[in-house]
Amino acid sequence: MKIQSYDELLYSKHRLSLMLFLFLNFATSLFSMLRLHSTLHIALTQPVLLISVMCCALLIWMILLPQWKFPLLNIVASIIGLLWAWQIYIKNEMVFYFDGSFLLISLLSVFFIGAIALGDHLLAFCLHITPASLTALLLDNGHDTAMLLFIIIMPLIGFALHHVMLRRRDQFTRQLVRQLYEEKETLSDLSMLDPLTGLYNRRGLKNRLDNILENHSGSHFVLLLDIDHFKAYNDSYGHAMGDQALSRVSFAIRDAVRSRDIVARYGGEEFLVLLTNVNESIARKLAERIRECVLALEIPHRNNKEVSTHVTVSAGFAPMLADDFEAAIANADRALYLAKNRGRNTILSAGELELTSLRQPETADSL
Numbered sequence: 001m002k003i004q005s006y007d008e009l010l011y012s013k014h015r016l017s018l019m020l021f022l023f024l025n026f027a028t029s030l031f032s033m034l035r036l037h038s039t040l041h042i043a044l045t046q047p048v049l050l051i052s053v054m055c056c057a058l059l060i061w062m063i064l065l066p067q068w069k070f071p072l073l074n075i076v077a078s079i080i081g082l083l084w085a086w087q088i089y090i091k092n093e094m095v096f097y098f099d100g101s102f103l104l105i106s107l108l109s110v111f112f113i114g115a116i117a118l119g120d121h122l123l124a125f126c127l128h129i130t131p132a133s134l135t136a137l138l139l140d141n142g143h144d145t146a147m148l149l150f151i152i153i154m155p156l157i158g159f160a161l162h163h164v165m166l167r168r169r170d171q172f173t174r175q176l177v178r179q180l181y182e183e184k185e186t187l188s189d190l191s192m193l194d195p196l197t198g199l200y201n202r203r204g205l206k207n208r209l210d211n212i213l214e215n216h217s218g219s220h221f222v223l224l225l226d227i228d229h230f231k232a233y234n235d236s237y238g239h240a241m242g243d244q245a246l247s248r249v250s251f252a253i254r255d256a257v258r259s260r261d262i263v264a265r266y267g268g269e270e271f272l273v274l275l276t277n278v279n280e281s282i283a284r285k286l287a288e289r290i291r292e293c294v295l296a297l298e299i300p301h302r303n304n305k306e307v308s309t310h311v312t313v314s315a316g317f318a319p320m321l322a323d324d325f326e327a328a329i330a331n332a333d334r335a336l337y338l339a340k341n342r343g344r345n346t347i348l349s350a351g352e353l354e355l356t357s358l359r360q361p362e363t364a365d366s367l
């Protein structure tokens with residue numbers, strides 16, 4: 001789960017709270033109307049009518065437009081709180097004998113709705129209960145002030161504590177989600193790297209390639225490099241020294257190219273460099289620079305005598321035409337094969353390969 005989806009979860013909780021709040025107020029207002037008619041035979045009061053119409057309209061709106069964002073909880077809570085305060089004021093005038101119980105019951109019903117629907121929303125809860133609480137305290141004229149204050153203050157303390165706990169839990173969950181997400185990213189990054197050389201592996205290369213093909217439309221070249229006589233190197237210096245040589249060569253390759261080029265370990269002692277936004281002459285210069293840098297490492301290689309006394313690489317490169325990566329690799333591989341045949345420590349392009357194959361029939365004709 002990402003932070004965004006956690007926020008979406010919180011938002012849907014917020015939306016449900018608002019819907020429950022509207023429903024409870026709508027039901028209470030209807031109940032209040034029915035009682036007024038049946039027992040006291042008094043006409044409908046304006047605040048109750050407004051509450052029922054407003055709640056009903058908002059509920060229908062929310063049901064019909066589920067995708068609509070409704071950051072309305074605080075506003076709706078304060079408006080309905082004011083309307084209930086108005087209703088308490090009007091109804092208080094109609095109560096014949098004042099014994100304080102009407103105010104207590106009215107206040108309790110306002111708190112009851114707030115407690116059920118706004119338990120997780122301290123501000124909305126306070127906005128909802130404040131008008132009714134102040135109205136009840138004013139109308140009470142000091143008769144039952146202690147009882148009213150008790151009814152007001154106790155839930156407030158409870159909700160404030162509950163709110164602090166919720167905030168902590170929320171912070172903890174956010175931190176946990178963020179941490180898990182970062183760890184997932186790290187693991188995903190690691191799964192794209194070759195542990196010995198720190199270069200991209202095939203998976204990482206594929207990932208970067210997709211990215212490049214999506215965002216850069218320039219001309220790209222694929223360069224395949226292979227360490228010369230590496231089997232012989234392993235045989236005479238041992239596998240551990242072979243690993244060290246591989247690691248040093250990979251650093252040299254990374255250093256020789258530009259930061260925007262993608263360097264990957266493509267096979268055991270084979271490397272692939274994706275040269276982005278280059279023409280053939282720059283691609284050749286970069287390949288040549290790699291060859292020189294590897295040679296300049298001066299890693300002794302006594303079984304490479306026909307080429308050098310140090311570790312060398314051969315390379316073949318080819319343009320990536322029409323974003324066809326596989327075709328470019330196949331062409332670069334053929335050029336690499338020919339570079340090996342031409343004595344190693346050599347660089348050849350796919351273009352030169354074609355020229356060579358064109359010249360061969362000519363040579364045959366002249367013979």
Ligand SMILES: Nc1nc2c(ncn2[C@@H]2O[C@H](COP(=O)(O)OP(=O)(O)OP(=O)(O)O)[C@@H](O)[C@H]2O)c(=O)[nH]1
Pocket residue numbers: 196226227228229230231232234238239240241242243246267268269340344
């Ligand atoms: N030390 C070490 N050796 C490796 C690793 N991966 C591949 N190799 C060795 O690289 C050698 C590749 O040998 P070959 O494919 O025969 O090619 P080569 O000896 O380099 O000869 P040419 O490519 O024709 O110059 C094999 O001996 C593999 O064991 C590795 O991670 N560490």
